[in-house]
Amino acid sequence: MQKVILLTGLLLLSFFSSAQTTEAGLGVSSLGAHIVFTNQMNDQFGLRLQLNGYSGSYEFKENGLTYEGDLKLGTVGVTMDWHPWENDFFVAMGAFYNGNQLDARAKSQNGVITINGTAYTTDQIGNLESEMKFGDVSPYLGAGFMGKIGQSDFYYGVDLGVLYQGEPDISLKTSSGSSITGLSENLAAEQKRVEDELSSFRWYPVLTLSLHYSF
Template identity: 35%
Template sequence: MRSYLLAAAAAALLPVAALFPVAAQAQIAPDFAGVRVSTLGVGAEFGLKLNDHFTVRAIGNGANFGYHDTTDDGIRYDGDLKLASYGAQVDYRFAANGPLYVTAGAYKNDNKVQATGRYTGNVIVGGIPLTPAQVGVLTARAKFDDTVPYLGLGARWPVGHLEFNLEAGAYFQGRPRVTLTSDSIYANDPNVQTAIENERASLENDIKDFKTYPALTLGLRYKF
């Protein structure tokens, strides 16, 4: 699925590449400043107009969400999904006064998941039965690539000095990397280490689909 999306986005961006020499010679002027709500969080953006077709945007997003999940083994994980991203996008507008545009960009990605695993009584961790004393409190952390590409398609509708913006795209943040640690005094026991590693691999597999994160954005801008 990801390869098809990348191929389609690359084809859509061909007109952008062809017109970059024109954009490079353009007179840069402020275009808009706005706020946005998206699956990447709440944020703000500032746009610079290069010409009738090209706009460059600086964008920041962020949000925190509570995370609760109970595994098949009976371990309850409570934590936070922390979204934070900062970057820039280049928009190519198909028609000078038309609403549709294609966009590409790159972001500093600080999206992460932090959670604590708790349970009552004996528990099976990574397929291995353990006592509460052997397991201790589990701390899970998941991170993604630090710098990630973004591709999208959007539309913008001006209303006087205001402008509404709707955009859908894909944020390619890479395969998650999960760490799982225990505060148990038995954490160095080989059986406990094997159980925790099996559990870590299972958690990593559970969130692997987040490597391609869908981005849907609704924005409100003030036009200069």
């Protein structure tokens, strides 16, 4: 969190110190609630500072196990928007600090949790807990439209792109039973299987809708 606050402060200082035309906006995206600052440098190029966040519960199944998780999305990014024809259409390239994370706990079936084909009772191993994280920096590529609404000081923004998060870093652990013979090997095999199944998360689609005000 301290990294995010410091990075955001430095980027805002840079934006406002070099601003020619600046817009501030709010919106929604597949990365969560969206705050954006835009510095339009000329008719072809602009810079965008974006802050996204979301937190909520999430239930999913992997390899026959049902997990209850807490999903936390948190990203801060800067993109360069290129308007090749000096109109509303733009191509965006940039990078995000990626704090996206999923913490989950497997639900037992009648007090039994099966790990890599071996059944364990919750009395033996307690809870099976999972954590999914990504690398700190994620490149972004997208395209969209951003333009003035009539003769007002308001602008609309629509952006569709993809965030490359890299392979997810997944950990599995039990809250007890570490001395049980074969448990660590089964956990490692289960973790590898889950990593393979969730490898598609390295590409994260991003759709952003926002409303900006120019000042």
